[in-house]
Amino acid sequence: MASFPITLRERCHTLAENPRFKNFIIAMIILNAIVIGMETYPSLYLSFQKGFYLIEKIFIIIFTIEILIRIAGSRPCYGFFKDGWNLFDFFIVASSLVLAGGHFVSVLRILRILRVLRTISIIPSLQRMIGALLATIPAMGNIAFLLGLLFYVFSVMGTIFFGSISPEYFGSMHVTLLTLFQVVTLESWASGVMRPLLGESPWAWLYFVSFILMGTFIVINLFIGVIVNNMQESQAQEQECTRQLEAEALKQELAEMKALLLELNRKVSSGSGR
Structure with a gap:
């Protein structure tokens, strides 16, 4: 039982670093941005209001699970919060959970569209570009x-x-x-x-x-x-x-090849000695 948390952490870390998992999250962020853009058309939004509400709940669940996986896979868990981009992701998702169903509709909409910026925190090349821009300040x-x-x-x-x-x-x-x-x-x-x-x-x-x-x-x-x-x-x-x-x-x-050669020479020497 003592090794279970370590195994779970390793699995979460492996999943969080998996390129397929990252690509899936990027696809969800882009799809979420498209859905939010579609909601700006009143006729379309009013016709499928319940559908948009359900899709929004699904996105919140997906992003919440993603953040939990990344936190559980961090070494240690609080190490997740030492990275500024991770804090940005956590703030966006946590705010969506706190304000979901509340009266701060305009604030919630702004936070939802900010999820699009999470592509920066997911794609390393964009992180480096933003870092270079901040370094110019x-x-x-x-x-x-x-x-x-x-x-x-x-x-x-x-x-x-x-x-x-x-x-x-x-x-x-x-x-x-x-x-x-x-x-x-x-x-x-x-x-x-x-x-x-x-x-x-x-x-x-x-x-x-x-x-x-x-x-x-x-x-x-x-x-x-x-x-x-x-x-x-x-x-x-x-x-x-x-x-x-x-x-x-x-x-x-x-070094590994050298170790293998030494091991091979040792076996050959021991075989010839017999």
Whole structure:
């Protein structure tokens, strides 16, 4: 009886790490996302409301069993909660159980659609990608500060220069900041914002062109450069880890072969001695 929990843990761990089990959970997450999307059509939802309710219960049961298997298969069990992605999965599933049948319908719907994000925690390559993006946050501090300064200076300038001409875009600093955000995304900045100003301020193009050159083509590209650099470093580290694992596996195979040869030589020597 004492060995039963260990056997159960090993079975749960093996099942949780099984690629077929993981693929099944990914399929259930995607299918759940499709069902939630179908519920956004009122005519379809009202026609099959009981069916959608039953399907939702089935998904909750499947995801709950999955979390329990992963917790039982952890070594030790509380080790499951040391991983941030596991905590995210547990929060989503536990919230669905707590709020099921309650009055927090809007909150429950948001938590349900968040299950789609669980594909990140299931697929290791997506985890590495998100990890690389999070690793760029400290390096982006100076770039974000520079971009903030640029926005602030140009927002003050824009409010002073164009506040009386185009108050809907430059009437106050916070309105100008929103306009500059539209401009930095290059969304209708020429036809929608700049050209109406050219009639009264022919030099307005200089303001917009200089802001776009500094804001979009320099600062934003710095963000992209940092992200790409971190992604490359993450990929290089992953390849290095793979090479180390392959080297360790090769060393282990050589050691096993050496042990087999020594055992074979011992048997041959003992046979010839007879």
